[in-house]
Amino acid sequence: xxxxxxxxxxxxxxxLEETYRNELLxxxxxxxxxxxxxxxxxxxxxxxxxxxxASTIKAKPVRFGQWxxxxxxxxxxxxxxxxxxxxxxxPQFIGNYCPNCGAEMRGEEL
Ligand SMILES: [Zn+2]
Numbered sequence: 001x002x003x004x005x006x007x008x009x010x011x012x013x014x015x016l017e018e019t020y021r022n023e024l025l026x027x028x029x030x031x032x033x034x035x036x037x038x039x040x041x042x043x044x045x046x047x048x049x050x051x052x053x054a055s056t057i058k059a060k061p062v063r064f065g066q067w068x069x070x071x072x073x074x075x076x077x078x079x080x081x082x083x084x085x086x087x088x089x090x091p092q093f094i095g096n097y098c099p100n101c102g103a104e105m106r107g108e109e110l
Contacts, residue, residue: 003059006051013048020044065103067094 020041027034065083072078079088086100096105 003057006054006056010048010051013044013051017041017044017048063101063103064106065098065101067105 024037024041027037063083065081067079068082070078079091081098083103084101086098
């Protein structure tokens with residue numbers, strides 16, 4: 001699932017609204033595109049208000065990290081989180097997240 005920023009989406013649509021409003025203000029009412037331009041402006045305004053009124057959830061940015069793998073011998077190794085330097089001497093089972101900082105581990109171990 002991807003989340004979007006209400007603020008950035010609102011600003012983008014508001015800038016479109018301003019552009020369409022300015023175009024409409026410069027357009028004579030008898031212009032053949034005046035009615036269509038007015039409808040476009042109203043639609044963009046409705047979208048802007050819909051974005052402003054939409055329900056939201058609180059979200060935190062996802063941190064991504066990587067394990068640095070350091071071999072002690074051929075089989076024994078330790079892992080260090082690249083994000084927070086959390087060190088695990090003899091990892092038994094490591095999930096997809098650092099147990100210390102919560103970073104999601106992606107990609108190859110270094
Ligand atoms: Zn970490």
